[in-house]
Amino acid sequence: xxxxxxxxxxxxxxxxxxxxxxxxxxxxxxxxxxxxxxxxxxxxxxxxxxxxxxxxxxxxxxxxxxxxxxxxxxxxxxxxxxxxxxxxxxxxxxxxxxxxxxxxxxxxxxxxxxxxxxxxxxxxxxxxxxxxxxxxxxxxxxxxxxxxxxxxxxxxxxxxxxxxxxxxxxxxxxxxxxxxxxxxxxxxxxxxxxxxxxxxxxxxxxxxxxxxxxxxxxxxxxxxxxxxxxxxxxxxxxxxxxxxxxxxxxxxxxxxxxxxxxxxxxxxxxxxxxxxxxxxxxxxxxxxxxxxxxxxxxxxxxxxxxxxxxxxxxxxxxxxxxx
Ligand SMILES: Cc1cc2nc3c(=O)[nH]c(=O)nc-3n(C[C@H](O)[C@H](O)[C@H](O)COP(=O)(O)OP(=O)(O)OC[C@H]3O[C@@H](n4cnc5c(N)ncnc54)[C@H](O)[C@@H]3O)c2cc1C
Numbered sequence: 001x002x003x004x005x006x007x008x009x010x011x012x013x014x015x016x017x018x019x020x021x022x023x024x025x026x027x028x029x030x031x032x033x034x035x036x037x038x039x040x041x042x043x044x045x046x047x048x049x050x051x052x053x054x055x056x057x058x059x060x061x062x063x064x065x066x067x068x069x070x071x072x073x074x075x076x077x078x079x080x081x082x083x084x085x086x087x088x089x090x091x092x093x094x095x096x097x098x099x100x101x102x103x104x105x106x107x108x109x110x111x112x113x114x115x116x117x118x119x120x121x122x123x124x125x126x127x128x129x130x131x132x133x134x135x136x137x138x139x140x141x142x143x144x145x146x147x148x149x150x151x152x153x154x155x156x157x158x159x160x161x162x163x164x165x166x167x168x169x170x171x172x173x174x175x176x177x178x179x180x181x182x183x184x185x186x187x188x189x190x191x192x193x194x195x196x197x198x199x200x201x202x203x204x205x206x207x208x209x210x211x212x213x214x215x216x217x218x219x220x221x222x223x224x225x226x227x228x229x230x231x232x233x234x235x236x237x238x239x240x241x242x243x244x245x246x247x248x249x250x251x252x253x254x255x256x257x258x259x260x261x262x263x264x265x266x267x268x269x270x271x272x273x274x275x276x277x278x279x280x281x282x283x284x285x286x287x288x289x290x291x292x293x294x295x296x297x298x299x300x301x302x303x304x305x306x307x308x309x310x311x312x313x314x315x316x317x318x319x320x321x322x323x
């Protein structure tokens with residue numbers, strides 16, 4: 001693509017890095033400008049697990065994005081250095097879990113109801129499956145390396161406006177997470193505060209996820225060197241200070257489900273603001289003489305949706321090339 005136009009991607013979280021990887025590997029000259037480097041983003045805080053779309057999202061683009069990402073994560077799981085693995089998983093809860101997992105039957109061939117004897121005390125309904133689990137610090141390093149191999153560096157370069165980026169490139173990709181709304185003049189983006197407690201791994205392999213539709217739930221993601229424990233979601237809280245009482249509640253709930261976590265040491269407590277929006281925005285619009293492709297508003301699903309949304313970013317960039 002010798003005449004390809006320069007593209008500036010704003011943001012170095014999972015949305016920005018994945019979009020930049022897909023664009024750079026498709027032949028565009030790409031620069032990533034970011035306020036915070038990858039290890040200081042919300043993306044680094046995610047657990048993270050690929051999850052099937054909620055029943056309400058089954059008819060939307062979300063299903064296609066989720067499905068495409070699943071295929072890519074399955075391939076990546078064969079690369080031991082990238083932080084992705086296919087992990088045994090147990091998902092529990094009452095009707096919400098059944099509803100959520102029922103949408104996944106076509107995507108996850110080994111999804112099956114759990115026998116009550118396979119579930120922790122207090123839970124009568126649950127599912128077993130193999131799901132992509134992503135160790136985000138390692139995975140963000142992997143995406144950054146892959147981007148560098150495609151000739152693109154991540155630059156610390158916060159912008160005050162989309163127009164500022166448009167001065168440097170005819171195509172701007174807005175992957176600025178929670179800040180993307182402000183840059184785009186979109187006031188429907190809002191934070192959902194989240195907190196994780198990270199422990200040493202005492203030998204766990206199976207991830208655990210309670211789906212209850214409430215503000216607090218129990219989950220833990222056992223990566224090779226660390227177990228990420230959660231979970232909580234507080235709408236509109238912008239203060240990212242970790243709450244010690246939330247830490248205690250997370251530890252108490254997770255240790256009740258998995259007593260081996262009582263032996264594990266706390267490595268760190270991490271927090272992040274999920275960039276929530278009524279629906280994910282992946283679309284292009286004019287930006288003066290340039291063009292902006294938006295990719296933001298992924299809420300608690302940005303990792304799950306990353307490869308599917310990035311594929312659409314490439315599709316929208318191609319439309320520009322052929323105009
Ligand atoms: C506790 C928690 C658990 C989660 N668990 C999961 C999970 O299991 N599965 C899942 O799929 N998702 C999960 N998520 C959601 C996921 O983390 C987010 O949806 C995702 O990280 C959003 O990625 P992003 O790249 O859009 O935003 P971010 O990671 O926030 O990145 C935004 C980037 O934009 C940059 N930026 C901001 N302003 C500017 C500016 N003015 N100029 C230039 N750059 C700018 C920032 O510096 C940053 O680099 C979880 C989130 C939290 C908080």
